[in-house]
Amino acid sequence: MSGNNSNQQPSLVGGHAEYVKGAAESTIGSVTGSQAWTGSGEQAKAHAVDTMKAAGEARDPATQGYGKAEQRLGEVTGCEGMAKEGAASKKPE
Numbered sequence: 001m002s003g004n005n006s007n008q009q010p011s012l013v014g015g016h017a018e019y020v021k022g023a024a025e026s027t028i029g030s031v032t033g034s035q036a037w038t039g040s041g042e043q044a045k046a047h048a049v050d051t052m053k054a055a056g057e058a059r060d061p062a063t064q065g066y067g068k069a070e071q072r073l074g075e076v077t078g079c080e081g082m083a084k085e086g087a088a089s090k091k092p093e
Helices: 012-032 035-058 067-077 080-088
Strands: none
Touching: 012 035, 012 080, 035 080, 067 080
């Protein structure tokens, strides 16, 4: 581990995982008519977007990121932020 602040850094991967979880909860809420599930899912998605934005701002695209693979995944999943981050980054060597 390279320092105490690594646990405090926002994570792109964690943000995407939280967004997927929120989207699933929101879908379940819509299908079942449960406002609790829908609300929880929408809150999780909003928090995930904030997390991903913070992680993107803290990342140095010249030294971090996954390049074309990240860009393509963003395009396929419809995540404009991921596509943008991938286009701006170079794959680590």
